[in-house]
Every structure is written in C-alpha cells, then in structure tokens.
Amino acid sequence: MPLVKSGQIVEDRYVRALDDAPIPDGAPVIVQAARFLADAAELVARDAPIGVLWPNDRRVAELAPWLDELALVALHFPKFKDGRAYSQARLLREHYGYRGELRATGDVLRDQFQFLLRAGFDSFEVRKPADALVFAAAAARYSVFYQPSADGRPPALRRRLQHGGSPAVRTREAV
Amino acid sequence: MYLYDDLDRTLVAERVADFRDQVGRRLSGELTEDEFKPLRLMNGVYLQLHAYMLRISIPYGTLSSAQLRKLAHVARTYDRGYGHFTTRTNIQFHWIKLEQLPNAMADLASVGMHGMQTSGNNVRNVTTDQWAGVAPDEIEDPRIYAEVIRQHVTLHPEFSFMPRKFKIAVGSAAHDRAALRIHDLALRLHRNGAGELGFEVMVGGGLGRTPFLAKTIKPFLLKRDVLSYVEAVLRTYNQFGRRDNIWKARIKILVHDLGAEAFAKEVETEWRTIKDGPLALDNAVFAEIAGRFRYPDYVPLDDAPRALAEARRADRAFDVWFGNSVTNHKVPGYCIVTLSLKPEGGTPGDATAEQMDAIADLADRYSFGEIRVGHEQNLTLPHVAQRDLPALWRKLADIGVATPNVNLISDIISCPGLDYCSLANARSIPIAQQIASRFRDRNLARELGRLHINISGCINACGHHHVGHIGILGVEKNGEEFYQITLGGKADEDAKLGTLIGPAVPFAQVADVVEDIAAAYVELRERPDELFIDTVQRTGVEPFKERVYATR
Numbered sequence: 001m002p003l004v005k006s007g008q009i010v011e012d013r014y015v016r017a018l019d020d021a022p023i024p025d026g027a028p029v030i031v032q033a034a035r036f037l038a039d040a041a042e043l044v045a046r047d048a049p050i051g052v053l054w055p056n057d058r059r060v061a062e063l064a065p066w067l068d069e070l071a072l073v074a075l076h077f078p079k080f081k082d083g084r085a086y087s088q089a090r091l092l093r094e095h096y097g098y099r100g101e102l103r104a105t106g107d108v109l110r111d112q113f114q115f116l117l118r119a120g121f122d123s124f125e126v127r128k129p130a131d132a133l134v135f136a137a138a139a140a141r142y143s144v145f146y147q148p149s150a151d152g153r154p155p156a157l158r159r160r161l162q163h164g165g166s167p168a169v170r171t172r173e174a175v
Numbered sequence: 176m177y178l179y180d181d182l183d184r185t186l187v188a189e190r191v192a193d194f195r196d197q198v199g200r201r202l203s204g205e206l207t208e209d210e211f212k213p214l215r216l217m218n219g220v221y222l223q224l225h226a227y228m229l230r231i232s233i234p235y236g237t238l239s240s241a242q243l244r245k246l247a248h249v250a251r252t253y254d255r256g257y258g259h260f261t262t263r264t265n266i267q268f269h270w271i272k273l274e275q276l277p278n279a280m281a282d283l284a285s286v287g288m289h290g291m292q293t294s295g296n297n298v299r300n301v302t303t304d305q306w307a308g309v310a311p312d313e314i315e316d317p318r319i320y321a322e323v324i325r326q327h328v329t330l331h332p333e334f335s336f337m338p339r340k341f342k343i344a345v346g347s348a349a350h351d352r353a354a355l356r357i358h359d360l361a362l363r364l365h366r367n368g369a370g371e372l373g374f375e376v377m378v379g380g381g382l383g384r385t386p387f388l389a390k391t392i393k394p395f396l397l398k399r400d401v402l403s404y405v406e407a408v409l410r411t412y413n414q415f416g417r418r419d420n421i422w423k424a425r426i427k428i429l430v431h432d433l434g435a436e437a438f439a440k441e442v443e444t445e446w447r448t449i450k451d452g453p454l455a456l457d458n459a460v461f462a463e464i465a466g467r468f469r470y471p472d473y474v475p476l477d478d479a480p481r482a483l484a485e486a487r488r489a490d491r492a493f494d495v496w497f498g499n500s501v502t503n504h505k506v507p508g509y510c511i512v513t514l515s516l517k518p519e520g521g522t523p524g525d526a527t528a529e530q531m532d533a534i535a536d537l538a539d540r541y542s543f544g545e546i547r548v549g550h551e552q553n554l555t556l557p558h559v560a561q562r563d564l565p566a567l568w569r570k571l572a573d574i575g576v577a578t579p580n581v582n583l584i585s586d587i588i589s590c591p592g593l594d595y596c597s598l599a600n601a602r603s604i605p606i607a608q609q610i611a612s613r614f615r616d617r618n619l620a621r622e623l624g625r626l627h628i629n630i631s632g633c634i635n636a637c638g639h640h641h642v643g644h645i646g647i648l649g650v651e652k653n654g655e656e657f658y659q660i661t662l663g664g665k666a667d668e669d670a671k672l673g674t675l676i677g678p679a680v681p682f683a684q685v686a687d688v689v690e691d692i693a694a695a696y697v698e699l700r701e702r703p704d705e706l707f708i709d710t711v712q713r714t715g716v717e718p719f720k721e722r723v724y725a726t727r
C-alpha cells in the first residue's frame with residue numbers, strides 16, 4: 001500500500017506497533033488509541049516521533065491534550081463511504097489547531113483525494129497503487145470550491161466579493 | 176432566475192470531465208460496479224429495473240426556458256422522448272445508456288445543469304416554495320438562502336459521505352408550500368420580536384419506514400449564522416448518525432434516539448465554536464447572491480382586467496380552469512399559473528419532449544422565460560399577465576397541460592413504483608391512473624374540493640404517502656400487490672402523519688376504496704366547503720374505516 005505525502009510516493013518511516021507489539025527503540029512508531037491514551041506521557045517522552053491510529057467512532061477531543069507532542073494522527077476509513085474521519089480531520093485542524101501529519105488510512109481511493117486534502121489530510125495510505133500514481137492529477141480535478149475548509153483556499157463566495165464590481169454586470173449569460 | 180457566473184460554470188464543467196473519466200474507468204473494467212456505484216450515485220445515476228436512470232437537479236425548482244429546452248433535448252436524444260418530474264422538484268430520465276451519460280451531462284452543463292448530489296449520502300437538492308419570489312405572503316425570496324446553502328454543500332469535503340442522504344428545505348411564507356416538516360433539516364424565515372429576520376430551525380423530519388415530523392431545535396437563528404448552524408448540524412450527524420443499519424441511518428433516528436433537546440445541545444456546542452469563523456455571513460454575501468437573482472421587468476398592469484372577466488363569462492371551460500389553476504401574484508396585473516402534469520390516463524409528473532419545448536416557448540412569451548417545478552409534480556409559469564390568460568390557456572390546452580384538476584382528487588402525487596423502480600413492492604402509476612379515471616367527471620372532482628392523494632410503491636415513501644390526505648402505500652403479501660390506506664396526513668404548516676385505516680386491500684380494490692372514502696366524506700362533511708382534510712380531522716378515521724370495511 002503506497003504512502004503519498006506532499007504529492008509524492010514516499011517510504012513510510014513509521015513502524016506500526018499494534019496491540020501489544022513491542023515498541024522499537026528510537027524508531028518512529030504508530031500505536032492504537034487505547035494504548036496511546038494509557039501511556040501517553042511516557043510515549044510522547046520517547047526520543048522518536050510518535051503517532052496514533054485513531055478510530056472513527058471516538059471523539060478526537062480526547063487527543064486534545066497531546067496534540068502538540070504527537071507527530072502523526074492516522075484517521076481511518078473502514079470503507080470510503082464511511083465519512084466520519086472527514087469531520088475528525090477538520091476538527092483536529094480547525095478547532096484544535098493540530099499541525100502535525102494527518103494521515104488517511106483504510107479504504108483511501110483516488111476519487112476522494114481532493115475531499116481528503118480539503119479536510120486537512122496531508123498523507124495518504126492509498127489502497128490501490130494505480131491511484132497513488134495519479135495522485136497529483138486526481139488532487140487537482142476541481143479548481144472551484146464553494147466552502148471554506150481546512151486547506152485555507154478561498155471559497156467562491158469570497159472570491160466573488162474580492163473581485164468586486166456588480167456581479168450582474170460580470171455575468172455573461174443567463175441560464 | 177439565478178445567473179451562473181464563470182466560477183459556477185467551471186465547477187460544473189470540471190464535474191463532467193470527472194464523471195467522463197469515471198465512466199471510462201468503469202467501461203474499461205478498471206472500476207468494479209461496486210466501486211463505481213457511489214461515484215455514479217454522486218452524479219445522480221441509478222441502476223434501475225431496466226436501465227440506468229439519470230436524475231438532474233433543479234435547484235429550488237426554478238428553470239429557465241433554455242434549461243427546459245435542454246431537458247427536452249436530453250429526453251429526445253438519449254431517452255425515450257419524455258422525462259419525469261419528481262416530488263423533490265428534480266427531473267428523471269429512466270432509459271439512459273451508460274456510454275451516453277457523459278454526453279448527456281455535457282449537454283446539460285451547457286445550461287448550468289447537472290446531477291450532482293441528486294443521489295448518494297450527501298446533501299440533496301435544496302428545495303423551497305414553488306412560488307418563491309412571487310407569492311404575496313412571503314417575507315423574502317427564500318431561494319436566496321436556498322442558493323447560499325446549495326453552494327455551501329456542493330461537493331462539500333466533509334459531508335459527501337454521511338450516514339444517509341440529507342434533504343434541506345427553506346420556506347419564508349406564512350403558508351408552508353415546501354413541506355418543511357418532512358425534511359431532514361428545514362429553515363423557516365420569520366421575524367423575531369425585535370423585528371430581525373432569522374430562521375426557525377427544524378430537524379429530523381422524514382418519511383420512509385419510520386416517519387417523523389421535524390422538531391424545532393432553534394426557534395430563532397440570525398441570518399448571519401445560517402451556514403455555521405447548518406454546518407454544525409451536518410457535523411453532528413456525520414459523526415454520530417448510525418451507520419450500522421441503513422434503515423436507521425437518517426438524522427431523524429439520531430434526533431429521536433438522543434432526544435431533540437440533547438441533539439440540539441450537541442449542535443449548539445459545536446456551533447458556538449464556529450459561528451464567528453469564516454462561515455459568519457455578512458450582508459455583502461447575501462447581497463451578492465441576491466444580486467444574481469433576476470426578476471422580471473414587470474409592467475404596470477391593472478388587476479382583474481375587463482377582458483379577463485369577459486373571457487370567463489364567455490367560456491365555461493376557461494372559467495373552470497381559471498378558478499382551479501390560477502393563483503394570486505404579488506405584483507398587480509400578474510398571476511401564477513399551474514400547469515397540470517396529471518392528465519387523465521397519464522403518469523403523474525411526466526412531460527414529453529414536445530411538451531417541454533412548447534412550455535419553454537410559452538414561458539418565453541408569457542412568463543419572462545421562467546418555469547417552476549413544484550413538489551406536487553406540476554409545473555408553474557410564475558409571471559403571467561392576467562390579460563394574457565385566455566390566449567395562454569388555449570395553448571396550454573393544446574399541449575395537454577390545462578387539465579383543471581390542480582389540488583383535486585386526480586392531482587395525484589405518485590412515485591414511479593414497480594414500473595421502474597427496483598426497490599418497489601407494488602405498482603403506483605396504474606393505481607394513480609385508475610383513481611384519476613374513476614373521478615374523471617370534473618364536476619364530481621370539483622365537488623370534492625381540495626384533496627391530495629399520495630402514492631408510494633414501497634415503504635421508502637418517495638410519493639410522500641404519509642402526508643397525503645389519502646395516502647396509499649404498496650406492500651407485498653405472498654407475491655401479490657396490496658395497498659395500505661392512511662387518512663388525514665398533510666404537509667403544510669400544520670403537518671401531520673396520516674392514520675392507517677385498516678388491513679391492506681388488493682390492487683383491484685384500491686379505486687373502489689377511494690370512492691367509498693370520497694362518498695363517506697360527502698355524507699360526513701358539515702358544510703359543502705368543509706375540506707376533506709378538515710372533516711377527517713374533525714371526525715377521526717373511524718367513520719371512514721367503517722364505510723370502507725363494512726362490505727369488505
């Protein structure tokens with residue numbers, strides 16, 4: 001499963017220590033939510049980056065005290081149709097001001113790349129290799145957005161107002 | 176009429192390119208049907224019993240003549256020469272081939288139309304009063320707010336994969352013509368004690384297997400906060416709505432399970448964190464959107480011109496139609512004309528390509544190029560000069576859309592049912608046709624007065640049977656079609672769900688049962704002008720039930 005970051009396919013430097021698997025010394029590691037919360041103080045004190053794999057049915061508010069120390073939060077899409085992690089991502093970015101890596105895991109497909117980016121994800125464990133290869137094109141499919149979101153791009157409403165002038169005059173065609 | 180600018184057009188064009196790519200990948204086998212399904216659903220493409228069905232969004236039911244002509248073109252070129260207007264004020268084409276879908280969409284995009292979010296678990300077409308902008312009793316044109324919301328939720332990065340579909344309606348008149356309380360989220364514009372404009376917010380309405388009327392969770396929300404509040408509702412639903420069971424996934428179940436108060440509290444907490452952020456709207460935003468709605472250059476005209484009165488005296492048929500299909504307009508000398516898409520023997524809501532072209536021409540000539548679609552599956556010409564009515568009527572009659580049955584017993588709202596829909600248990604359209612032909616006597620229908628029949632072919636309730644004065648629901652019993660009858664439902668400002676009157680009846684008896692109900696009403700009503708629905712409310716369903724089941 002290729003990992004895409006900043007638009008590039010890259011090596012995943014994190015090791016996953018799932019369940020009770022031992023945590024390797026000095027290596028970046030991802031652990032599950034319960035384990036992280038149980039030992040958070042200790043885990044963030046390690047001298048290597050720590051990430052957490054967060055389920056989509058648990059409030060991200062629980063992570064709030066640790067967000068400055070977390071290097072990575074991985075949110076999960078059990079099926080791409082299950083869109084709970086989009087809300088979690090926006091809350092982390094926009095409400096809690098999380099700045100670390102925000103990774104999409106699970107059923108991550110090309111037709112969702114742009115939504116994911118806009119919700120604040122910046123790394124992607126892409127399920128199909130072919131999708132990872134066309135990441136850049138899939139992520140640039142749309143150039144107009146109607147709503148403000150975590151990516152900070154101005155929505156159409158604001159763009160119109162910034163351009164000023166009477167919209168009625170600028171509009172060419174009545175449909 | 177809302178004017179698209181380059182930004183809107185670019186988005187629709189990008190969407191067509193996106194969909195073309197997805198169809199290409201499906202045809203080449205790169206995508207499985209399973210993977211393709213949610214993508215096509217996001218563009219309004221369903222797989223039905225016989226073919227793919229394409230549903231095109233008609234935001235808040237407003238169409239330009241150019242758009243209606245394009246719909247006629249799509250019907251003719253890619254389908255079998257007709258389209259079906261739905262209770263969500265969209266239009267469906269039932270016979271489109273997958274390979275041709277991208278071209279049909281590109282044609283529609285040329286007039287700013289698309290199928291985005293007419294299916295899938297996202298925010299659907301935002302609907303409103305079909306008389307928005309022209310109704311004498313409205314506070315402000317609700318389409319301005321419907322448009323603000325439409326834009327905000329279009330391809331929303333957070334709310335494109337919610338637990339289930341999400342339907343929003345906006346109303347702004349004393350009389351609710353938008354069926355607000357059967358929506359997932361409804362906003363009613365009104366003034367508070369201080370004279371400020373704002374919305375009453377209702378959530379958790381919906382029909383289907385577990386019908387609920389929406390509950391008010393915020394009596395007054397300032398206009399500036401409308402988007403942040405909608406966002407908070409959607410975010411709460413997206414995170415906490417059930418996803419384990421499709422029948423319990425709509426927001427109505429979440430609101431019911433949590434209780435409206437606890438739900439409102441959850442929303443309120445979220446809303447407070449975002450209300451003063453980028454979603455707070457100032458007057459410049461509303462002005463910008465409002466400025467792109469075009470209103471006709473009405474000319475000063477006299478109300479009730481003499482020529483009209485004379486025409487009514489001279490021609491009884493015209494007078495009957497006038498009394499039935501013409502409504503007051505807020506501008507003197509003008510009126511609103513409803514075009515019945517319920518001719519006897521027809522399919523409720525269907526229009527042929529020829530009719531659509533002709534109506535577009537008539538709209539250009541008589542209604543400033545504008546047409547509306549109402550949730551009752553009729554069309555409206557919203558800006559007709561009263562003096563033009565006799566001429567317009569003749570032309571409407573020529574193309575079969577002047578049946579004077581608007582709001583009467585044969586103005587039936589019906590879903591497509593088993594004739595098209597893969598989810599159906601029973602046929603709906605033939606039931607509508609049988610009832611309409613039973614009451615073909617216009618005098619009899621007029622004698623019965625306002626009476627809404629709604630028919631659904633299964634529990635999904637696309638025909639809104641729960642809120643029909645008479646509701647008819649198709650069910651299956653041992654492989655046969657049966658129909659449950661409810662009475663007393665209504666979808667107006669005083670919305671109610673209908674009451675089941677007894678065991679389901681077989682296909683062949685439905686029209687008889689309706690006849691019995693009509694006869695019982697005539698006997699029970701206190702005065703000739705007591706409406707059917709008022710009689711049912713006064714007497715309850717018992718006397719109707721006795722009448723219907725006495726001999727069955």
Ligand code: SF4
Pocket residue numbers: 590591592593596597598599600631632633634635636637638
């Ligand atoms: S009510 Fe049932 S039969 Fe009718 S259109 Fe909806 S899903 Fe199909």
